[in-house]
Amino acid sequence: MIELSHFSFAYAGGRDEGLKQIELCVGQGECVLLCGKSGCGKTTAIRAVNGLIPHFYDGIKQGRALLDGQCVEDMPMHEISGLAGTVFQNPRSQFFNVDTDSEIVFGMENLAYSRAKMEQRMQQVTEELHLHPLRRRNIFHLSGGEKQKIAFASVYAISPDVILLDEPSANLDAAVIEELKDMISLLKKQGKTILISEHRLYYLRDLLDRAFVLEQGEIKAVYSREEFLQLTDAEREQLGLRAFDLEQVRFGATCDNRGYNTVGQTAGIFDCGKHRPPYELAIENAAASHRKKAVWKNVRFTAVSGEIIAITGHNGAGKTTLARALCGLQKLDNGSISLNGRRLTPHKLSKLAYMVMQDVNYQLFAETVEKECAFGVKRADPHAVREALEQMGLAEFAERHPNTLSGGQKQRLAVAASLVSKKEILVFDEPTSGLDGDSMCRVASILRNLAAANKLIFVVTHDPELIASCCSHIIQLGKGGLLEDCRLDETNWPHAIYHSILQ
Structure with missing residues (x-):
């Protein structure tokens, strides 16, 4: 169904995540995984199959991309979309409507389904994907996981023979990842051909048939499912891959063998913690709403x-x-938020705090990576900017435009910018979404260094590997309030805390 033969692609402008002489074949009904470090070319391979290369992305192409025996380059886009459906990492990039029902039927409308067939298919999709709570909703009012389900449903509705998934779990919690797993399993039972680019591997253990590991645009290794799951931890980490089994993730693992355990550094961007005053932030009886709907109430906790x-x-x-x-x-x-007993207004908080957003595209403004690091910072230290880029593995891209980076590289750039900001309260919203194992360890190391410098650090995350690597405390929200507030250690990690993270 899918074939890339001697396929190479170099993006216009010199972007590095192209492909070099790729040989890849996916048979009817196979579920094949593309994995590897951020920027290795996984997304480019997806684009070659769904026709975005060469119909949308400019560059130099060699070799052939075939879909059901037909050359993708010679097929019109509407014909490609009838054969292959794509779910992107950021579902917002593929929405065309403002309500969920219209979005789900959008593809069917474009393929000229009759009204009766659309209604019948809509009901079927709703039942099979359990979409009842998401019907007739405003897309802008959905969470990230709910948006991903609608994106999946819109593709599932037209029932293409080939399903392409590009980092589908990047912003999902554990419960929704289980639902995603069930959806992929349903596709397999229907005999669909599945090509999936992914960093989170644990939920695919029972689904994948083969795994292709990419490195710098080339195929480094090809494994059967059995061979892939038998890789040792050292071999897996050498390839920059994440854990195959979350039950084996150890609390306090610091990624030493990947070379990012740098706690204790005090030069450059990291101030020496012992010379900084301690801070205690307290939230008392807090309640908040979103679009006039209560989100949580009576939330209270203390952070040091x-x-x-x-x-x-x-x-x-x-x-x-x-x-x-x-x-x-x-x-x-x-309620209120106070620092060392002094109540803070939103204006004062904004002066003290810096946030790395979940969708970093909202906060990238400058024309180069280097300038982005210093954007909005008065008298930014050039040395600190360079060191932040080096810490995040982005120094070689300093003169590139941020929008030419891969999703994982953009995420690391936002983290680098937070380091240069010199704020006392740092809030990271899903900082490891779409990141490979190496990049996750880089982020964990940065967070530990910031903690050693007496910063107040909050990390919104669904990532148990990140939590195990660096977090010392957990705040769990749910059912309109605070469900869990406790310190993490070796005794409670594998049991109650592990299950609270994954429930």
Whole structure:
């Protein structure tokens, strides 16, 4: 069904995540995984199959991309979309409507389905994907996970023979990832051909048939499912891959063998923690709403500088709302936020706090990566900018435009910019979404260094590997309030805390 033969592609402008002489074949009914470090070419391979290369992205192409025996380059886009449906990492990039029902039927309308067939298919999709709570909703009012389900449903509705998934789990909580797993399993039972680019591997253990590991645009290795799952931890980490089994993730693992355990550095962007005053931030009886709908209430907890606090909970529990409140971007309906006993207004919080957003495209403004790091910072230290880029593995891209980076590289750039900001309260909203194992370890190391410098650090995350690597405290939201507030250690990690993260 899918074939890339001697396929090479170099993006116009010199972007590095192209492909070099790729040989890839996916048979009817196979589920094939593309994995590897950020920027290795996974998304480019997806674009070659769905026709975005060469119909949308400019560059130099060699070799052939075939879909059901036909050359993709010679096929019109409407014909390609009838054969292959794509779910992108950021579902917002593929929405054309403002309500969920219209979005689900959009593809069917473009393929000229009759009204009766659309209604019948809509009911079938709703039942099979359990979409009843998402019907007739405003897309802009959905959580990230709910948007991803609608994107999947819109593709599933037209029932293409080939399904292409590009980092589909990047912004999903554990419960929605389980639903995604069930959806992919349903596609397999229907005999669909599936090509999936992914960093999170644990939920695909029972689904994949083969795995292709890419490195710098080339295929480094090809494994059967059995061979892939038998890789040792050292071999897996050498390839920059994440864990195959979350039950085996150890609390306190610091990625030493990947070379990012740098706690204790005090030069450059990291101030020496022992010379900084301690901070205690308290939230008392807080309540917040979003678009006039209550999100949570009676939330109270205390955070101390030097800790790394994970904010967890299911999609839609209000984690991002809490993050925005901590940064002064959202006013509380009730309650207060105080620092060392002094109550803070949203304006004062905005002066003290910096937020790395979940969708980093909202906060990238400058024309080069280097300038982005210093954007909005008065008298930014050029040395600190260079060191931040080096810490995040982006120094070689300093003169590139931020929009030419891969999704994972953009995420790392936003983290680098937070380091240069010199703010006392740092809030990271899903900082490892779309990141490979190496990049996740880079972020964990940066967070530990910031904690050693007595910063107040909050991390909104669904990522148990990140939490195990660096977090010392967990705040879990759900059911309109606070469900969990406790410190993390070796005794509670594998049991109650592990299950609270994944529920």
